[in-house]
Amino acid sequence: MTAVGSQGPLAGVRIVEIAGIGPAPFCCMLLTDLGADLIRIDRPSAAGPGAALAAGDRALARGRPSVTVNLKAPRGLAFVRTLLQSADGVVEGFRPGVMERLGLGPSECLELNPRLVYGRVTGWGREGPLAQAPGHDLNYIAVSGALAAMGAGDDQPPAIPLNLLGDFGAGGLLLALGIVSALFEAGQSGNGQVVDTAMSHGVALLMSATYAMYGAGDWSLTRRDNTLDGGAPFYDVYRCADGRHITIACLETQFYVELLTILGLEHSGIEDQWDRTVWPRARSLFAAAFAAHPRQHWAQLFAGTEVCFAPVLTMAEAPGYEPNHATGVFVEADGVIRPAPAPRFSRTPLSAAAAYGHTDEPIQVALRRWDVSDDVVTEMLEAAQRTRTPDGL
Numbered sequence: 001m002t003a004v005g006s007q008g009p010l011a012g013v014r015i016v017e018i019a020g021i022g023p024a025p026f027c028c029m030l031l032t033d034l035g036a037d038l039i040r041i042d043r044p045s046a047a048g049p050g051a052a053l054a055a056g057d058r059a060l061a062r063g064r065p066s067v068t069v070n071l072k073a074p075r076g077l078a079f080v081r082t083l084l085q086s087a088d089g090v091v092e093g094f095r096p097g098v099m100e101r102l103g104l105g106p107s108e109c110l111e112l113n114p115r116l117v118y119g120r121v122t123g124w125g126r127e128g129p130l131a132q133a134p135g136h137d138l139n140y141i142a143v144s145g146a147l148a149a150m151g152a153g154d155d156q157p158p159a160i161p162l163n164l165l166g167d168f169g170a171g172g173l174l175l176a177l178g179i180v181s182a183l184f185e186a187g188q189s190g191n192g193q194v195v196d197t198a199m200s201h202g203v204a205l206l207m208s209a210t211y212a213m214y215g216a217g218d219w220s221l222t223r224r225d226n227t228l229d230g231g232a233p234f235y236d237v238y239r240c241a242d243g244r245h246i247t248i249a250c251l252e253t254q255f256y257v258e259l260l261t262i263l264g265l266e267h268s269g270i271e272d273q274w275d276r277t278v279w280p281r282a283r284s285l286f287a288a289a290f291a292a293h294p295r296q297h298w299a300q301l302f303a304g305t306e307v308c309f310a311p312v313l314t315m316a317e318a319p320g321y322e323p324n325h326a327t328g329v330f331v332e333a334d335g336v337i338r339p340a341p342a343p344r345f346s347r348t349p350l351s352a353a354a355a356y357g358h359t360d361e362p363i364q365v366a367l368r369r370w371d372v373s374d375d376v377v378t379e380m381l382e383a384a385q386r387t388r389t390p391d392g393l
Contacts, residue, residue, distance in 0.1 A: 008035020023171025024093030025060035040066035055136035125198035137166035170202025233283035242294035
């Protein structure tokens with residue numbers, strides 16, 4: 001691994017990203033934030049996710065230079081193979097068999113570079129009856145048991161938790177963890193390997209604690225009938241007088257007792273928080289209390305107390321929330337408020353400026369840093385001019 005002077009614990013790690021949508025670019029965004037040196041390979045006229053999702057797709061591609069390459073052309077394939085020879089890892093997120101048909105499957109790539117970590121993510125896994133079936137986040141969380149457990153009562157459809165679980169948690173984040181783990185092992189053994197991630201499998205893994213509670217008889221299949229799904233009155237969302245909402249999550253007895261004391265409900269017959277027979281009454285009392293005042297009243301009243309409380313903020317409000325502002329949860333880059341890179345490291349800190357400031361690095365500069373010859377760089381730029389595609393082969 002050759003250091004390039006960037007910050008973060010992965011400084012000097014080189015990754016080739018075969019561009020896609022969803023989990024793979026999110027994984028590569030995380031690796032970029034951690035200091036890895038990535039080059040993104042875009043496909044000519046690749047079908048994107050549509051205009052409604054274009055801004056999100058661009059955000060996931062931030063922080064790393066890209067080059068448009070026709071992987072079906074011998075010259076483009078040879079170019080990517082050249083990059084892989086000096087890379088530490090490669091990331092792809094296509095259906096099973098796509099990379100193999102291009103001549104860039106694991107066997108070909110590991111033959112080129114035995115130390116290569118080959119990270120890949122699919123929806124349903126590489127084998128099984130659904131391996132070649134299309135799908136998206138909502139489909140993957142549906143078959144894991146996760147979607148059925150979320151939302152209002154069983155007379156309503158389950159609630160859709162954006163595409164946070166499948167694409168980003170079970171897909172991109174788990175793939176990034178796998179790649180970093182394999183890079184660590186390769187540094188010891190000298191051998192690369194394939195990191196195979198499936199979003200439907202990953203969501204099931206995220207459900208480990210819930211499945212354990214269900215197996216022990218402590219989780220009901222009825223929505224909003226459990227402690228952590230809004231069934232408990234002390235772990236729920238409440239509407240305030242101004243139409244905004246707050247969250248209460250007083251699982252521990254001492255926090256629950258303080259909540260009752262502050263609300264003046266310590267002698268209302270709901271003192272035993274785990275007596276389910278009092279839950280309807282407790283919920284009614286809490287709802288009436290919180291509906292009597294606006295959200296800001298409760299924020300001020302609970303400030304500095306042991307009540308587990310937080311206001312429900314919109315994306316417009318969250319960056320201005322004082323605790324978020326004080327701890328740098330969001331940063332401003334190019335005049336736009338964005339989430340800051342995470343997690344935080346004491347000795348090899350992540351740089352928000354690096355994450356958001358290197359997108360415009362000329363691809364020829366990045367390629368020369370990767371020891372790509374000037375002849376190949378010149379050929380690439382000439383091909384781009386002939387085909388009228390930006391930086392293409």
